[in-house]
Amino acid sequence: xxxxxxxxxxxxxxxxxxxxxxxxxxxxxxxxxxxLCILAATALVLTGLLVVRTLFLKDVGEYYILFYLTRKLPVxxxxxxxxxxxATVISVVWLLAGIFxxxxxxxxxxEKRYYGFYLILYGVLNxxxxxxNLVTFYLFYELMxxxxxxxxxxxxxxxxxxxxxxxxxxxxxGAYMVLFGLFCLSRFCLSNTLTFGAGGILDPxxxxxxxxxxxxxxxxxxxxxxxxxxxxxxxxxxxxxxxxAPAPASAVLSGVIVKAGVxxxxxxxxxxxxxxxxxxxxxxxTWLTLALLTVLMGSMMAYLEKGFKKRLAYSxxxxxxxxxxxxxxxEPAGFTGAVLHSVFHAIIKCALFLTAGAVIYKTGKKNVDxxxxxxxxxxxxxxxxxxxxxxxxxxxxxxxFISKWYLAAGALESGIRGFAYAGPVILLISALxxxxxxxxxxxxxxxxxxDFDYTKLEKKExxxxxxxxxxxxxxxxxxxxxxxxxxxxxxxxxxxxxM
Amino acid sequence: MNPIFLLVVILIPLLGGxxxxxxxxxxxxxxxxxxxxxxxMASALVFLLMLKRPSDPFTLIYFxxxxxxxxxxxxLSMVFGGMIAFLWPFATLYAYEYMRHEHNPVGxxxxxxxxxxxxxxxxxxLGIALAANMLTMxxxxxxxxxxxxxxxxxxxSREAILATRKYMYxxxxxxxxxxxxxxxxxxxxxxxxxxxxxxxxxxxxxRKNLLLLIxxxxxxxxxxxxxxxxxxxxxxxxxxxxTPVTALLHAxxxxxxxxxxxxRLTYxxxxxxxxxxxxxxxLVMTAAMITIVYGCSRAxxETHFKRRLAYSxxxxxxxxxxxxxxxTPLGLTAALAHMLFHGIMKITxxxxxxxxxxxxxxxxxxxxxxxxxxMPRVFGIFALSSFALMxxxxxxxFISKWYLASAAFESxxxxxxxxxxxxxxxxxxxAIYMLTIVIRxxxxxxxxxxxxxxxxxxxxxYMLIPxxxxxxxxxxxGIHSVSLLDFLTKVGNGLI
Numbered sequence: 001x002x003x004x005x006x007x008x009x010x011x012x013x014x015x016x017x018x019x020x021x022x023x024x025x026x027x028x029x030x031x032x033x034x035x036l037c038i039l040a041a042t043a044l045v046l047t048g049l050l051v052v053r054t055l056f057l058k059d060v061g062e063y064y065i066l067f068y069l070t071r072k073l074p075v076x077x078x079x080x081x082x083x084x085x086x087a088t089v090i091s092v093v094w095l096l097a098g099i100f101x102x103x104x105x106x107x108x109x110x111e112k113r114y115y116g117f118y119l120i121l122y123g124v125l126n127x128x129x130x131x132x133n134l135v136t137f138y139l140f141y142e143l144m145x146x147x148x149x150x151x152x153x154x155x156x157x158x159x160x161x162x163x164x165x166x167x168x169x170x171x172x173x174g175a176y177m178v179l180f181g182l183f184c185l186s187r188f189c190l191s192n193t194l195t196f197g198a199g200g201i202l203d204p205x206x207x208x209x210x211x212x213x214x215x216x217x218x219x220x221x222x223x224x225x226x227x228x229x230x231x232x233x234x235x236x237x238x239x240x241x242x243x244x245a246p247a248p249a250s251a252v253l254s255g256v257i258v259k260a261g262v263x264x265x266x267x268x269x270x271x272x273x274x275x276x277x278x279x280x281x282x283x284x285x286t287w288l289t290l291a292l293l294t295v296l297m298g299s300m301m302a303y304l305e306k307g308f309k310k311r312l313a314y315s316x317x318x319x320x321x322x323x324x325x326x327x328x329x330x331e332p333a334g335f336t337g338a339v340l341h342s343v344f345h346a347i348i349k350c351a352l353f354l355t356a357g358a359v360i361y362k363t364g365k366k367n368v369d370x371x372x373x374x375x376x377x378x379x380x381x382x383x384x385x386x387x388x389x390x391x392x393x394x395x396x397x398x399x400x401f402i403s404k405w406y407l408a409a410g411a412l413e414s415g416i417r418g419f420a421y422a423g424p425v426i427l428l429i430s431a432l433x434x435x436x437x438x439x440x441x442x443x444x445x446x447x448x449x450x451d452f453d454y455t456k457l458e459k460k461e462x463x464x465x466x467x468x469x470x471x472x473x474x475x476x477x478x479x480x481x482x483x484x485x486x487x488x489x490x491x492x493x494x495x496x497x498x499m
Numbered sequence: 500m501n502p503i504f505l506l507v508v509i510l511i512p513l514l515g516g517x518x519x520x521x522x523x524x525x526x527x528x529x530x531x532x533x534x535x536x537x538x539x540m541a542s543a544l545v546f547l548l549m550l551k552r553p554s555d556p557f558t559l560i561y562f563x564x565x566x567x568x569x570x571x572x573x574x575l576s577m578v579f580g581g582m583i584a585f586l587w588p589f590a591t592l593y594a595y596e597y598m599r600h601e602h603n604p605v606g607x608x609x610x611x612x613x614x615x616x617x618x619x620x621x622x623x624x625l626g627i628a629l630a631a632n633m634l635t636m637x638x639x640x641x642x643x644x645x646x647x648x649x650x651x652x653x654x655x656s657r658e659a660i661l662a663t664r665k666y667m668y669x670x671x672x673x674x675x676x677x678x679x680x681x682x683x684x685x686x687x688x689x690x691x692x693x694x695x696x697x698x699x700x701x702x703x704x705x706r707k708n709l710l711l712l713i714x715x716x717x718x719x720x721x722x723x724x725x726x727x728x729x730x731x732x733x734x735x736x737x738x739x740x741x742t743p744v745t746a747l748l749h750a751x752x753x754x755x756x757x758x759x760x761x762x763r764l765t766y767x768x769x770x771x772x773x774x775x776x777x778x779x780x781x782l783v784m785t786a787a788m789i790t791i792v793y794g795c796s797r798a799x800x801e802t803h804f805k806r807r808l809a810y811s812x813x814x815x816x817x818x819x820x821x822x823x824x825x826x827t828p829l830g831l832t833a834a835l836a837h838m839l840f841h842g843i844m845k846i847t848x849x850x851x852x853x854x855x856x857x858x859x860x861x862x863x864x865x866x867x868x869x870x871x872x873x874m875p876r877v878f879g880i881f882a883l884s885s886f887a888l889m890x891x892x893x894x895x896x897f898i899s900k901w902y903l904a905s906a907a908f909e910s911x912x913x914x915x916x917x918x919x920x921x922x923x924x925x926x927x928x929x930a931i932y933m934l935t936i937v938i939r940x941x942x943x944x945x946x947x948x949x950x951x952x953x954x955x956x957x958x959x960x961y962m963l964i965p966x967x968x969x970x971x972x973x974x975x976x977g978i979h980s981v982s983l984l985d986f987l988t989k990v991g992n993g994l995i
Contacts, residue, residue, distance in 0.1 A: 070898055070984055071981055142892065149938075153938070153942050156942055156943065156944060158945075164938070165935065179890075180920070184904075186905075
């Protein structure tokens with residue numbers, strides 16, 4: 001039990017301490033900051049170790065109940081494959097983005113508040129991964145929105161406040177759509193505590209005659225979690241909130257928090273309703289359409305967008321819908337591709353936003369058009385960026401290729417009329433667009449052209465605290481693509497269990 | 500326990516309050532202690548009566564036939580009475596500090612009569628809670644309107660007088676319609692409250708529709724106090740009263756009396772077997788649903804702090820009415836749960852608003868920028884009550900919403916499922932109108948002038964203690980509600 005609770009409680013406690021301790025602990029100019037960073041780093045590393053420890057535990061069969069909210073709603077934790085994978089990715093991203101932020105927040109104000117909420121959010125996300133039933137998941141989901149909001153609002157400029165409020169209200173609207181399912185479902189399930197069970201927990205005898213209500217509920221829940229995952233038409237908050245947050249916060253927002261929405265969709269479709277109930281229904285078709293629409297739209301808008309961080313935000317919108325598409329197929333290969341892409345995209349998007357952060361931190365330039373010659377000024381940063389871009393576009397042997405392969409295979413295998421071919425075609429078009437919105441930055445960065453004023457170049461490489469995480473992420477992105485088998489096999493086993 | 504104590508518990512605050520203007524207090528401190536002791540004695544007696552319930556009712560006056568003024572402690576009385584008894588001592592404590600700051604044009608005598616009426620209201624609300632039949636409840640209901648008039652009118656400003664007039668017209672008018680319900684109950688049944696209703700089926704014959712119409716009239720009659728659409732415009736206007744009045748009376752005592760009366764009317768007079776599935780049920784359920792969405796929508800647009808909370812109250816009261824109109828035992832349980840939890844959450848929100856008004860004189864939401872740094876405890880607790888009202892799991896608001904939605908789905912009526920939709924729309928609107936205040940307070944816009952916040956600090960202990968106690972209760976029932984909800988389920992099923 002403590003194995004699951006410690007990774008949740010430890011960072012939350014550290015975070016709360018940081019939030020309520022008096023300002024003067026960290027008031028001294030440089031040593032105060034150093035103390036703060038060391039404290040945050042300790043929390044991140046300890047929790048990361050605890051999470052990695054869970055990786056080596058066998059899937060624990062029991063469900064640990066912490067307490068009962070009401071008779072039928074226990075707060076329950078459970079360790080299974082999906083939870084382990086997501087928790088590990090979260091820890092890796094959180095640690096690396098945290099290290100990056102030690103340098104980045106030098107120019108920010110109110111760092112104590114930033115790190116406090118950063119750590120609490122880490123704990124809450126671990127709670128999300130280890131949630132054993134819908135109520136626990138929903139509890140941590142709401143907490144996650146509340147705790148991540150101060151990170152979005154951090155700058156407290158007018159745009160930041162508006163973006164933060166937009167984020168809040170879209171997220172809550174989505175959460176309340178899920179709440180409808182929470183209210184409605186327990187009468188139709190085998191387990192009336194809505195505990196997640198691989199393959200779904202609907203009781204077919206109880207479902208008879210109520211299919212419409214249940215399909216509407218399923219759709220609302222998918223849409224509700226889809227808000228967090230930036231699915232059309234509820235993606236508008238993402239492109240407002242992600243660019244405006246400080247870069248390491250954007251990295252974790254785009255890299256990890258959208259995956260909370262994805263995890264929610266996985267839990268709803270594969271562990272609550274079950275694919276048998278949803279396959280072939282209007283819910284699946286609508287979901288596939290929306291996902292593909294988002295993929296295309298996101299890539300196109302990213303291509304047209306000139307602001308660097310906003311371009312990456314649109315990219316997130318597009319990429320996460322790859323994952324949702326894979327999940328909507330309800331095929332083992334599609335599922336594997338989706339989960340693989342969740343892992344890879346988290347690493348990739350985190351690195352992309354950290355690059356954006358490094359570039360903006362060092363040069364102050366926010367528009368893609370101003371990045372000519374930047375590769376010569378910040379070689380390590382932009383080389384890492386290049387490898388990450390290749391991974392996102394899907395060029396073998398980098399990781400994106402593997403996940404897209406599985407997604408396309410899943411689409412073709414599913415044989416769903418229209419979508420089986422439309423899927424891979426749209427994925428391909430999107431890959432081309434991805435190349436279109438990422439590669440020019442590299443190309444113009446290293447090869448600014450004959451008419452460029454080379455005398456204006458200066459060495460602007462950021463410090464090791466910023467470059468080392470970037471390099472690690474780039475290496476991971478490529479290595480995971482070259483040696484994906486362990487991960488892919490683990491996910492295939494999970495896929496077999498739920499379908 | 501001897502049933503006479505049912506009368507005693509009502510008389511203690513009534514007599515204790517009446518004496519306040521006449522007793523020669525030598526200092527404010529003496530007067531504060533006297534009033535608090537009176538209120539605590541009454542509350543203690545209420546809790547004692549809950550523990551050792553008298554098995555018989557106590558009859559004060561016999562009119563003719565079976566028309567009596569009698570009191571009894573049954574399950575519903577325990578819930579409503581217990582809530583009032585718990586909240587009143589804290590509210591009195593809060594009112595002491597508040598009234599010290601309140602610009603008082605007339606001086607100490609005026610303040611004494613405020614507390615005189617404030618304490619007497621306690622007695623009358625207990626009378627409503629302990630009423631054993633419709634006639635008793637109706638009498639105390641009318642008395643409640645009259646005794647709260649001086650409280651709303653306290654500042655004697657033009658707004659206050661207009662608000663009071665509106666309150667009186669609406670309430671007395673509403674009570675008139677309820678009176679018609681009382682008369683028909685006398686003819687077609689029996690006015691004593693009994694779980695399952697007391698209508699005599701032989702006497703009804705083919706007059707079912709007439710009786711349903713009377714039910715609807717009585718529902719809307721009592722519904723005036725319960726702020727159901729379209730009869731709720733008195734409530735936001737009554738926000739002009741001092742905060743202890745708006746908080747306790749208009750978030751807890753007066754409006755919950757209206758909801759309580761409707762619960763008595765539906766479950767203990769007409770009875771759900773008579774009403775369920777009829778056009779009357781659909782009509783009142785629709786009214787409740789409309790009010791839920793209406794209240795929240797108006798709250799979003801409202802910029803006056805206390806009026807925003809008043810609209811929120813309108814919406815939440817209709818949650819209780821929605822539970823009542825589901826007309827199943829689980830519906831009653833859910834309505835009672837929300838009655839209790841909303842009472843606590845709303846009184847906390849109003850007390851925070853009052854503390855802000857007291858300390859800063861600022862009454863509009865747009866003036867609250869950056870105050871979170873200067874009044875962290877008040878705004879922290881306000882944030883907690885916001886999360887609770889929104890229904891974040893782990894706090895009590897989630898529990899009552901869960902029960903309301905469960906009751907709605909269990910009742911197998913399509914309209915009730917749409918009601919759950921109304922609840923969810925209301926939840927997102929609640930998030931909007933509560934969280935914008937919290938965000939303004941803690942995350943003011945950059946470039947905000949901090950010097951305008953000079954000299955502002957958290958209020959004193961008299962205000963903070965009630966706030967802390969209520970927060971603890973909100974959190975406690977959020978994570979450990981099983982025992983309370985089991986009790987409420989038994990009450991809902993008529994077993995207590």
